[in-house]
Amino acid sequence: MKSKPWVAQRYQMNKDILTICKSGHPWIFRSHVSSAIEVFEAGQLLRLVDANNQTWGYGLYDPDGLIAIRILKEGKNPPENNWFSKRLDQILEKRAHLRNYTDAFRAVHGENDGFPGVVIDIYGKTGVLQTYSASVDSLGRYLASLIVEKLQLENLIWKIPTKRASKTKVQDLRVLRGHLPAKVCFREGKMNLTVEIGSGQKSGAFLDLRALRKWISSQKLHGKRVLNLFSYTGTLGLAAEVAGAKEIWNVDISKGALETAQKVHVLNIKKHRPVVADVFEWLKSLPEKEKFDLIIVDPPQMTSQVAQVPVALRAYRQLYSLSLKHLNDRGILVAACCTSRISRPKFKETVCPIVSPPLKLIKTLQPEDDHPVGFQEGDYLKILIFEN
Numbered sequence: 239m240k241s242k243p244w245v246a247q248r249y250q251m252n253k254d255i256l257t258i259c260k261s262g263h264p265w266i267f268r269s270h271v272s273s274a275i276e277v278f279e280a281g282q283l284l285r286l287v288d289a290n291n292q293t294w295g296y297g298l299y300d301p302d303g304l305i306a307i308r309i310l311k312e313g314k315n316p317p318e319n320n321w322f323s324k325r326l327d328q329i330l331e332k333r334a335h336l337r338n339y340t341d342a343f344r345a346v347h348g349e350n351d352g353f354p355g356v357v358i359d360i361y362g363k364t365g366v367l368q369t370y371s372a373s374v375d376s377l378g379r380y381l382a383s384l385i386v387e388k389l390q391l392e393n394l395i396w397k398i399p400t401k402r403a404s405k406t407k408v409q410d411l412r413v414l415r416g417h418l419p420a421k422v423c424f425r426e427g428k429m430n431l432t433v434e435i436g437s438g439q440k441s442g443a444f445l446d447l448r449a450l451r452k453w454i455s456s457q458k459l460h461g462k463r464v465l466n467l468f469s470y471t472g473t474l475g476l477a478a479e480v481a482g483a484k485e486i487w488n489v490d491i492s493k494g495a496l497e498t499a500q501k502v503h504v505l506n507i508k509k510h511r512p513v514v515a516d517v518f519e520w521l522k523s524l525p526e527k528e529k530f531d532l533i534i535v536d537p538p539q540m541t542s543q544v545a546q547v548p549v550a551l552r553a554y555r556q557l558y559s560l561s562l563k564h565l566n567d568r569g570i571l572v573a574a575c576c577t578s579r580i581s582r583p584k585f586k587e588t589v590c591p592i593v594s595p596p597l598k599l600i601k602t603l604q605p606e607d608d609h610p611v612g613f614q615e616g617d618y619l620k621i622l623i624f625e626n
């Protein structure tokens with residue numbers, strides 16, 4: 239795509255596909271396409287035409303997985319270099335205000351920004367590209383090269399998401415520009431955070447939790463005890479410490495993540511207690527006398543399969559009823575869910591009956607403008623805050 243123009247191949251849509259395209263959904267599932275599409279290779283640009291041979295738009299073909307076509311552009315004209323660059327300018331403009339508060343943000347948020355399967359996170363002068371399928375690798379690399387120029391980045395790292403890398407055995411980390419820094423420091427308001435891009439989960443840090451870090455750091459937690467479940471590298475624990483908490487327990491199954499937390503996200507080491515444990519088991523054995531004023535529950539994605547949703551919902555119910563036993567009077571419970579298969583209303587209707595009464599829902603947090611929601615599955619992160 240960099241040097242040669244993209245040569246689109248014509249693909250005639252059936253009625254079902256046209257209906258999906260018109261609905262604004264960015265994915266055409268394999269069950270909707272005919273086997274004729276199999277002649278194309280991964281990443282082929284398709285010119286999607288209707289029954290009257292009129293061009294509706296353009297998409298990228300994927301020979302593997304559930305999604306066969308990812309929609310890239312609507313309209314008669316093919317995507318050209320100028321189109322990508324202009325679109326990126328618009329996207330970056332929407333994030334401009336965030337950069338007063340932080341130098342780490344998501345520059346491209348996949349389908350939600352109109353660039354399917356491509357995520358680009360920025361940490362200071364380092365960009366991290368993630369591509370969720372081979373069919374969007376060249377799209378991702380091209381967008382990342384434009385971002386490098388626009389933001390004057392020094393380093394560009396290409397990280398293949400863990401699930402894809404382990405399935406396909408593709409190399410999971412490549413330096414496309416500059417070098418891979420062992421650590422990158424970035425700021426968020428009055429907090430200094432650190433990310434280890436090479437060893438960290440996803441692009442290294444959970445930028446989508448910025449709104450929660452902001453909220454926690456603005457609370458009055460002087461003299462309070464905090465239980466941070468599924469803490470990863472303890473950025474929420476740091477937010478609690480900044481808010482004055484006297485004691486913070488960070489619990490995670492990853493010893494490495496907790497070691498990083500202790501090294502980089504702690505102001506007064508005496509206040510923090512790292513616990514390496516499976517939260518589900520650990521909560522069952524935690525003595526009931528251990529009470530906390532703020533309990534944060536931020537588990538990983540529980541499933542990507544529709545059939546597994548009831549099991550995931552059971553796990554959420556179990557987590558909240560176990561956590562509730564350890565909440566002080568007037569305490570706060572933060573319930574987060576990043577399972578995109580569980581809708582916002584479903585999550586609310588699952589958690590609310592478990593915790594309220596006695597708890598009252600006092601706030602719902604939305605991700606910030608670098609995590610826009612462009613379609614239903616894109617609304618993956620739900621954060622509910624309850625007070626006792």
Ligand SMILES: C[S@@+](CC[C@H](N)C(=O)[O-])C[C@H]1O[C@@H](n2cnc3c(N)ncnc32)[C@H](O)[C@@H]1O
Pocket residue numbers: 443444447467468469470471472473474489490491492495515516517518536537538539576
């Ligand atoms: C969504 S991330 C949490 C992000 C974190 N709250 C932060 O502030 O960056 C989920 C975390 O859950 C951890 N994890 C996954 N399964 C676990 C389990 N059964 N018990 C404890 N931790 C677990 C992972 O190691 C990961 O760090």
